[in-house]
Amino acid sequence: QGFIIPFFILRCYPTPTTAKCEVYKETHHYPQYPPHHHLTAAAEMGKSSATAFSKRKNSGGGSSSSSRTLRFEDGATQFRQRIVVSLLSHRPLLIRNIRADDLQNPGLKDYEASFLRLIDQLTNGSKIEINSTGTQLRFHPGTLLGGTDLKHACPDSRSIGWFLEGILPLAPFGKESLAITFTGITDGLCQVDPSADYWNRSGLPLFSAFGIGVENDFDEEKPQIRVLQRAAAPESEGNGKVLFTCPIVKQLQSIDMVDPGKIKRIRGTAISCKIVSSSMAARVAYAAKGIFHKLLPDVWIHTDVHTSKRHRCGPSPGIMMVVSSESTTGIILTAECCMDHRQHQQGVNTDSSLIPSKTGLEIPEDLGKRGACMLLEEIRRGGCIDTSCQSLAFLWMALTPEDVSRIRVGTLSQYSIETLRLIKHAFDVEFKVTPDMESKTVLLSCLGTGYRNMAKAST
């Protein structure tokens, strides 16, 4: 009788040498090259080396499957994404030279360590090894758990949005649905990182586009990001609170977002935090509306005033605005801007010239106009997704079922380009990038890996 010999028996057998598989493919004819050119492509399937016959040491987990290790020598670049990709691809991660050149403060920063703690909280069996100087991180991914009633305190050096941005891609792939409350800074750092409000407006539509939480009937089971309490940079004193909930999925859906449509409405919120005068937010909203009304009558910008007495907001004053446009095809583009707290400290001496008005502090009207212009800029780029959401969308596109996913982006940001490279490195998914000359946009498409949430238990 015929016996089926599984191929990976070879893999499991301990061999001193690395086994390598190369796949050669021969096609017969193809138009642009003469037929005698055999198109061959080397593919490397890799193998997990030497899984020992008997016990595998738990502690040395990293070494046993090191052939699949994602190695990076360039320090903390893309720190969160690399960890996330390592978790999703189940490949160990090694990052070296983390701020190795910095003699004063080498190694991981406090927010990075905090992010590692967060990941540790979300997973079971993850091994995190950091060397004594903190310049090297070895991460062995475990199983993603998720879970409700989780809490994470974020340091004030980074906003909650930074942490949120990190775990957004992971959230739907846990064993259980996720509900986590972050405490830390909610406002005032959006020039550096997208804020929680931004993710609420721009990220959540992406969740439903990928089919996360669309089958759930109850509102509680839908993904949501809610800012419960606000705290502006630089100090939060644990006042800012953001609740993030996300259901799990078995598989994502592939997307086809190529039609930006026509913008039919603009919605926004001007938020002031710990500022005595409540008119500040109104002034921001008024200025922004002034610009939008040139183009569209359907503009609503709400004001949201938080005081320490009534809303228990943080001790630092801050003012920010989030505006998003919705198109006829349901495409939502979001922009946000905020008062830079660093200028309060620096006073008139703004060498960095972060703000157009050189006189020091930005007045609320200017802030409103700046926010409006930022949204218009996003609109001008003509994508179906705004710049900060790109990398999340790309990562998920690579994890869709084995089907074509397409998306149109306005301008590829440097960060997204790095994401594309990382996806290529970890998942072997190469996007097809076609510039659309006519509309000056870029079309990206890929074939998903058919990723399935294996952590999810079957009933």
Next chain:
Amino acid sequence: EEPEYDPDEPAGMLKGLQDVDEAVDERMERSTLRLFKGSKAVEAGSDEEEDDDDYDDENIQQISNDAVPFRMRGDPAEDDDENESDASSSEDSDSDSDSDDDDNQNKSDDDDDSDSNDENDSASESGSNSDDDDSDDGESVGSGEEDKALQSGVSWKSGIAERAAQSFLERQASVLNLQELIYGSNKSKLVTDEDDDGDKSDSDDDEFFKLKKSTRESTNSSERKSNEAVSLLGEEDSSRLISGEIERIDMEEWLEEGGDNLIESLRDKFVTGKWDKPAGSGGGNDDDDGSAFGDFEDLETGEQYGPNGEVLSDNDDEASDSDPTAGMTDAEIRAYNAEKKAKQKKGFDNEYDEEKKTKGMGGMKDDEAENEYLETLKRQKEEKMKRNQEEFGKEGERTRLRHEGFRQGLYCRIRIDGVPAAFLDNYSPEQPLVIGGLTPQETNLGFVRCRFKKHRWHRKILKCNDPLVFSIGWRRFQSIPTFSTEDQNGRHRYLKYTPEHMHCFATFYGPQCPPNTGILAIQRMTGNITGFRIAATGVVLELNASFPVVKKLKLVGTPTKIYKNTAFITGMFNSDLEVSRFEGASIRTVSGIRGQVKKALREGQPGSFRATFEDKILRSDIVFCRTWMPVEMKEYYNPVTNHLAATGTDGWYGMKNKALLQLETNTPIEVNPDS
């Protein structure tokens, strides 16, 4: 030594395989020669081959890492292992990169040129700067090839300029190649493989050189680019800060008043603007630059017909008619017709499906229903193939492979390195090899929890912690299961044996396989097994790095001093710390009087504590505390490597269970007299 094939033994297919096998060797040999990027030229079958082995490997990997078209996304990166295992390879890679650097320096000017062009606006980059580029190109190609000429000494120098021009035109054809900017070129891979694949004469060589030339350029440029990018991104890991700078927008530009300001250029992106094109055209109406205003005016004149879809399509037709290339129009018409046809077909299919579905409700036969199901699946698959074809098939086969991997129905040749010699020695052609793929997670080891049931024909129940051989999916391996059952409150309680006729949970250490995979377990692979061999069946439920399974633990203590409802208990715990951990825990006497642990006592035996009961307990009462103990799972995984033994499964040794060992060694069964 080569495995000896008896030509009579295998059938025709195997013979064919045999031939192919030789070809792989040959080709591999050649590939080691020509895969070189570096400056060294190696003769076929020369002695240097041995020395440069690592180097070659490095090269191959680099190439295959560039783009792995085969969709074994499992474990694409292998170089890490290589790096760790061979110390020498790192040196090699160093030298490799050095040579690359040199190239970079040579080409840097040229690259800069082209890159900046690409990044900017490519629409304008049609032919205006072609002369400039051309000359540059010619130089670079020439210089690069001179290097080679010195080494290889092939007479191919004639017509460098033509070739350079040709290569430039090729490059021009792929005008703005964002793809390469992002991923780098993977032509290197294809070209080098082509070269190692094809059996080429000298005349072919020059073509080979030309292609490789262009490849190297682009690869280098992309490498350099990626390095730059990394430095740009910085270690802040911020998606909005690029090289520590906050991205600013020019507000002056936006706030500028006037007729053709930026805001006005956006007007058509809003519902209040002109709907000159259907929304489905995908933002085709955002030509907002000054240069594009000519077109804009045209559309405006066209708009007098009316702003709805019909007129618009007329407009389009006009545009295509006025198109000077008549062939384009034909193609368009053809495409249009095809689309129409596809739409009709889809409509019919859907209708048909609906019909069948409604019919199916009214008692369709099983095989009929199955046929229907298969048909639908088939159609879905076809649709998917078509979508892929549409998306990735336009730019030819190699691009398609790059994005899609090897799809169904393609022939491919697979080389497997590091196969143990024992495998070939003991290979039996009676057992064909089936090659499959695994997702990356499936190669990880971890704990697997499954629903498990002793097979009803199997005579005995199964004992916890006795090894079993599992067959799951592609794999067969031996592992040690821990049986448990789920209590009402979700606690997993340890079971010593599988239940007789019921399901239980089994947790074992092994490769993670997707939930809902079926499981089959047998006790031994070899020897005479009386009765039914299959011990149990099951299905995978859940994967995790650890599973909590607990068993009962009864702590026992005795009262030393008894007050009214209070008593001092000793002997239950060993230290005050333990007591404090159990403060508030409920305890019970043999006679059924319930109580609570209160507080550790300072004096007396360490671990003694004060407890209160609902009634006065007797001096002779023994006090129990019922607790749960986590059970430690054995991490044992032993794949059945029957193909490495001459005698098949008989040659594979697994762990034996205790009963078998006792039987074999005549050891009497241990009896604990205290039990």
